[in-house]
Amino acid sequence: MEFGGSSGFKDFSFCFTRDIDQPLRVRMCGSLEFTARVGASDSCNVHSLQELYVSCQLFSGSRELSPLMRTAYKSFKTRWAWNEWIVLPHSYRELPADAWLALSVWEICGPQNTRVAASTAFPLFTKHSVLRSGRQKLLLWQDAKPDLVKTPSKSPQHDAMDHLEKMVKRHEEGEIPRVDWLDKLAFREIERINREVTASSSKMFLYIDLQKFDFPLVYGDEQPVLASSLLPLHLSLLDPELDAVNIVEAKHSRLVRSHRNEPLDRDLKPEATARDQLNAIIHYPPSQQLTSQEKDLLWKFRFYLSRDKRVLTKFLKCVVWTDPIETRQAVELLNDWSPVNIDDALELLGEGFQNKHVRAYAVKRIAEAGDEELLLYLLQLVQALKFEGMTEQSQPQRDSKLAEFLIKRGLRNVVLGNHLYWYLLIEHESAQNSKLFAQVITVFMRATKKINPAHYNMFRAQRELLARFASIARDQQLSKDPRPKKIERLRAYISDPKTKLRSFDEILLPLDPRVRINGVLPEKSSIFKSSLQPLRIAFSCAGGSEYQAIYKCGDDLRQDQLVIQMIMLMDKLLRKENLDLKLTPYRVLATGTNAGLVQFVDSVPLATILAENENSLLNYLRKHNSHSESTNTYGVHPQVMDTYVKSCAGYCVITYLLGVGDRHLDNLMLTTDGRLFHIDFGFILGRDPKPFPPPMKLAREMVDAMGGASSEHYKQFKAYCFIAFSILRKSANLILNLFALMVNAGIPDIQVEPDKAVMKVQEKFRLDLSEEEAIHHFQGLINESVSALFPQVIETIHKWAQYWRK
Structure with a gap:
C-alpha cells in the first residue's frame, strides 16, 4: 500500500500485519557480554555454567498467547551463540497491537534443576504501531522474570555503542554507502570501542534477529481499512468496538x-x-x-x-x-x-x-x-x-x-x-x-x-539415581574418546563401590514402577552409536531378573511419551473388541524437558535385516522360526507369520491416525518372534522432513514377507487394517479429547499449530463417512502407500547416507 500526496506526508510504501499469514520467527543470535557475568550464581557449579538455553514466549499485556518455546540443548565452551530460529505458533496477522516477547536465559544447574539467569521484555511494535524487524540488541536483567515495566529491553541510559550500532544497522540495510577501505577502518575502531565499553559496563545484552520484509509492517486488525480512511502512523488503528457485545x-x-x-x-x-x-x-x-x-x-x-x-x-x-x-x-x-x-x-x-x-x-x-x-x-x-x-x-x-x-x-x-x-x-x-x-x-x-515414608524416600532415591545417569551422559558427550573407551570407562564407573551403582537399596524403576530394581549390571551396560550417545543401562531386579533401559540426555521425550501412550490406549481399545494386533508399546518416561528413559526391546532395524539377509525379511523370520511343514507360511512358523501380519496392520493404522512422519527402514524394528514396531516419533500430526510422504509406511519388502500383494496373508493384513480402523473410529471422541488436553503441554509438533492439532487427528478418522465408505477410503490409502515410488527413492538416498556416515 502506498501513502502520500498533498497531505504533507512523505511518500512511502507499507503493508498491514493482517495481510501477512506467515508464522512469527525469532532468531536467537547470542550474548557476548553474558559470558563474563553469569558466574556469580551460587546455585550452580562451574561446569553447569557452560549449559544455557533461551526461552521465548509471546504475550499480549499480561495474557499468554503462546506456550514457552526454547532453543535446543547446547553446551558452550568459549561464547554463547545459539544461532537458532524459533518459530512461534502465531502468524503476523494474529498479533495484537500490544504484543511483546518474554525472553529468558536459563542456566541448567543439574538434573531437574534450572533457574532464570536473566530476562527481558521486548515489545514487537513501536509507539507508531510499526513492527520491529532485523537485528535487535536487548538489555538483560539478571535474576529477574520478564516484565514490560521491570525488565524493559531498551536501557534508559545510552552509551557510546548504542549510536554506533544504529549506524552499523543502517549500513547493513544499505542506507549508508559502502566504501571498503573506510568500512574496514571504521569497524576496527568500533570493535575497540566495544571492548572498552563492555569492560567498564555491568550491562548484559541478548542479540536477536526478526524477519525482514520489503516494506514496513503496520499493525492492522482483521477488519478491512478503506484507503480513503488511512491515518498517520502515530494514530492507533484499533477498532474500539471490535470486542463489544452484539x-x-x-x-x-x-x-x-x-x-x-x-x-x-x-x-x-x-x-x-x-x-x-x-x-x-x-x-x-x-x-x-x-x-x-x-x-x-x-x-x-x-x-x-x-x-x-x-x-x-x-x-x-x-x-x-x-x-x-x-x-x-x-x-x-x-x-x-x-x-x-x-x-x-x-x-x-x-x-x-x-x-x-x-x-x-x-x-x-x-x-x-x-x-x-x-x-x-x-x-x-x-x-x-x-x-x-x-x-x-x-x-x-x-x-x-x-x-x-x-x-x-x-x-x-x-x-x-x-x-x-x-x-x-x-x-x-x-x-x-x-x-x-x-x-x-x-x-x-x-x-x-x-x-508412607518409604515411598517418599524412594522418590528421592529415584531422583538421585537419574541425576547420576545425567552426569555420566553429559561427561560422555563432552569426551573426545572413541566409543569403546567410553564404554570401558562407563563400566568401570558402575563397578566402583564408591558410586553405589552396582548395588543399592531396592527402589521402584521410574520407567515402570511395577519393576523393583536393586543395582546396575556393568558388564551388560553400554553406549549406543548416536550423536547424543544414549546410555544402555541393564538393571538387576528383585528375584534375579534383568530390565534394560535407555537413558537419553539432550533429547525431549515428551512427544514420544505421548505417542506411546496413544499406542497403549489404542491397543486396549482393540483388545476390548477381541482384536489383538501384537503391538509393542514399549515404555517411555520424560524425566525432564531434555532427558528421559526408554524401555529397551531386543530387536533389529529392518534396514539391517535386509542388508544381512539378501534383502528379504522372510529369510530372517525363517532363520529364527523355521518350520518346514508350514508351506502356507513359506517355511516360517504359522504363529510367527500371524504375529508379523497383525503387527504390520496395527502400526499402519495407528501411525496413519497419528500422522507419524520420517518413517524409514531404520526406525522400523522387528523382533525374532515376528513383532514389527516403530520407534523415534520426532514427527507427528502430518509433519515430515521428506517430500511427498505416503499415508503410511508400507514398504515393498514388508509386503513381500507376507508372500506378495496377491497372497492370502496380504489379504488378511488388509482385513485387520479395516477392522482396526473401524474400531478406533468408534472411540474417536476419546482420542480427540485426549489430544485437546495436550495442546498446552509443550509437545513440539503440537506447538507448531496448536489451534489445528486436534483437527489434524480428526481429519484422519474421516467421521464424515459411513463405515463402508471409510473402509473403502482406507483401502485407497493402502494402495497409495504400497505403490508410492517417491518414498522408495528417498529410502535409497537414506540408505546411502547412512552408509557414508558409518
Missing part, C-alpha cells in the same frame, strides 16, 4: 431463552425436523463449533435431551455462563442428566469449561475408572490442572477437585503415584505454570511422607 444477538438470545419458560420447557418434545437436527448435533465431534441456532435448539429441549448422556457436553457449550440464572438452571440440571462416559467427562476438564460445578462433575465421573484405566489418561489429567483456575494462594486439595482426586488416587496406588510424581515434576520444570504444579507436588509429597 446487542441484537444478545437480545435475541434472551428472548429465545426466557427464564420464565422453565416449567413449560420440561414437557417440550421435538418434532421430526427438530429431532433430525438434534441427532446431527449429537454426532458432532468435540471440536465442532455450535451455531447460535443450534445452541438455542439444545437449550429449548434440554429437559427432553437429559436422558441421553451423549448430549451433555453439547448442552453445556450452549449455556451462557455469564448469566447467573441460566448458570443456576444448568448446574441443577447437571445432576439429573444421564451419567456421561469417561471420554465425555475428559472433554469437560478442558479449557472451554471453567465452571467449578461442571469440572467437579467431570472428576466424579472419572473417579469411577479403575487404576489401570486411569493410568491411560493420567498424562492428560495432569495437563487439565492448568484449567482449574488455581492461583498462587490456592490450596490444591481445597480449591481443585481434580488435584484432590489425583493426589488421593496417587497415594492409594503406588504405580499411579509414581507416574503422577514424574508428570507433575516435568510440568514444574517446564516453567509455564511452574508455581501451580509446585503447589500440587508439595501437597502430594507431604501426604506421601505422612502416610
Whole structure:
C-alpha cells in the first residue's frame, strides 16, 4: 500500500500485519557480554555454567498467547551463540497491537534443576504501531522474570555503542554507502570501542534477529481499512468496538431463552425436523463449533435431551455462563442428566469449561475408572490442572477437585503415584505454570511422607539415581574418546563401590514402577552409536531378573511419551473388541524437558535385516522360526507369520491416525518372534522432513514377507487394517479429547499449530463417512502407500547416507 500526496506526508510504501499469514520467527543470535557475568550464581557449579538455553514466549499485556518455546540443548565452551530460529505458533496477522516477547536465559544447574539467569521484555511494535524487524540488541536483567515495566529491553541510559550500532544497522540495510577501505577502518575502531565499553559496563545484552520484509509492517486488525480512511502512523488503528457485545444477538438470545419458560420447557418434545437436527448435533465431534441456532435448539429441549448422556457436553457449550440464572438452571440440571462416559467427562476438564460445578462433575465421573484405566489418561489429567483456575494462594486439595482426586488416587496406588510424581515434576520444570504444579507436588509429597515414608524416600532415591545417569551422559558427550573407551570407562564407573551403582537399596524403576530394581549390571551396560550417545543401562531386579533401559540426555521425550501412550490406549481399545494386533508399546518416561528413559526391546532395524539377509525379511523370520511343514507360511512358523501380519496392520493404522512422519527402514524394528514396531516419533500430526510422504509406511519388502500383494496373508493384513480402523473410529471422541488436553503441554509438533492439532487427528478418522465408505477410503490409502515410488527413492538416498556416515 502506498501513502502520500498533498497531505504533507512523505511518500512511502507499507503493508498491514493482517495481510501477512506467515508464522512469527525469532532468531536467537547470542550474548557476548553474558559470558563474563553469569558466574556469580551460587546455585550452580562451574561446569553447569557452560549449559544455557533461551526461552521465548509471546504475550499480549499480561495474557499468554503462546506456550514457552526454547532453543535446543547446547553446551558452550568459549561464547554463547545459539544461532537458532524459533518459530512461534502465531502468524503476523494474529498479533495484537500490544504484543511483546518474554525472553529468558536459563542456566541448567543439574538434573531437574534450572533457574532464570536473566530476562527481558521486548515489545514487537513501536509507539507508531510499526513492527520491529532485523537485528535487535536487548538489555538483560539478571535474576529477574520478564516484565514490560521491570525488565524493559531498551536501557534508559545510552552509551557510546548504542549510536554506533544504529549506524552499523543502517549500513547493513544499505542506507549508508559502502566504501571498503573506510568500512574496514571504521569497524576496527568500533570493535575497540566495544571492548572498552563492555569492560567498564555491568550491562548484559541478548542479540536477536526478526524477519525482514520489503516494506514496513503496520499493525492492522482483521477488519478491512478503506484507503480513503488511512491515518498517520502515530494514530492507533484499533477498532474500539471490535470486542463489544452484539446487542441484537444478545437480545435475541434472551428472548429465545426466557427464564420464565422453565416449567413449560420440561414437557417440550421435538418434532421430526427438530429431532433430525438434534441427532446431527449429537454426532458432532468435540471440536465442532455450535451455531447460535443450534445452541438455542439444545437449550429449548434440554429437559427432553437429559436422558441421553451423549448430549451433555453439547448442552453445556450452549449455556451462557455469564448469566447467573441460566448458570443456576444448568448446574441443577447437571445432576439429573444421564451419567456421561469417561471420554465425555475428559472433554469437560478442558479449557472451554471453567465452571467449578461442571469440572467437579467431570472428576466424579472419572473417579469411577479403575487404576489401570486411569493410568491411560493420567498424562492428560495432569495437563487439565492448568484449567482449574488455581492461583498462587490456592490450596490444591481445597480449591481443585481434580488435584484432590489425583493426589488421593496417587497415594492409594503406588504405580499411579509414581507416574503422577514424574508428570507433575516435568510440568514444574517446564516453567509455564511452574508455581501451580509446585503447589500440587508439595501437597502430594507431604501426604506421601505422612502416610508412607518409604515411598517418599524412594522418590528421592529415584531422583538421585537419574541425576547420576545425567552426569555420566553429559561427561560422555563432552569426551573426545572413541566409543569403546567410553564404554570401558562407563563400566568401570558402575563397578566402583564408591558410586553405589552396582548395588543399592531396592527402589521402584521410574520407567515402570511395577519393576523393583536393586543395582546396575556393568558388564551388560553400554553406549549406543548416536550423536547424543544414549546410555544402555541393564538393571538387576528383585528375584534375579534383568530390565534394560535407555537413558537419553539432550533429547525431549515428551512427544514420544505421548505417542506411546496413544499406542497403549489404542491397543486396549482393540483388545476390548477381541482384536489383538501384537503391538509393542514399549515404555517411555520424560524425566525432564531434555532427558528421559526408554524401555529397551531386543530387536533389529529392518534396514539391517535386509542388508544381512539378501534383502528379504522372510529369510530372517525363517532363520529364527523355521518350520518346514508350514508351506502356507513359506517355511516360517504359522504363529510367527500371524504375529508379523497383525503387527504390520496395527502400526499402519495407528501411525496413519497419528500422522507419524520420517518413517524409514531404520526406525522400523522387528523382533525374532515376528513383532514389527516403530520407534523415534520426532514427527507427528502430518509433519515430515521428506517430500511427498505416503499415508503410511508400507514398504515393498514388508509386503513381500507376507508372500506378495496377491497372497492370502496380504489379504488378511488388509482385513485387520479395516477392522482396526473401524474400531478406533468408534472411540474417536476419546482420542480427540485426549489430544485437546495436550495442546498446552509443550509437545513440539503440537506447538507448531496448536489451534489445528486436534483437527489434524480428526481429519484422519474421516467421521464424515459411513463405515463402508471409510473402509473403502482406507483401502485407497493402502494402495497409495504400497505403490508410492517417491518414498522408495528417498529410502535409497537414506540408505546411502547412512552408509557414508558409518
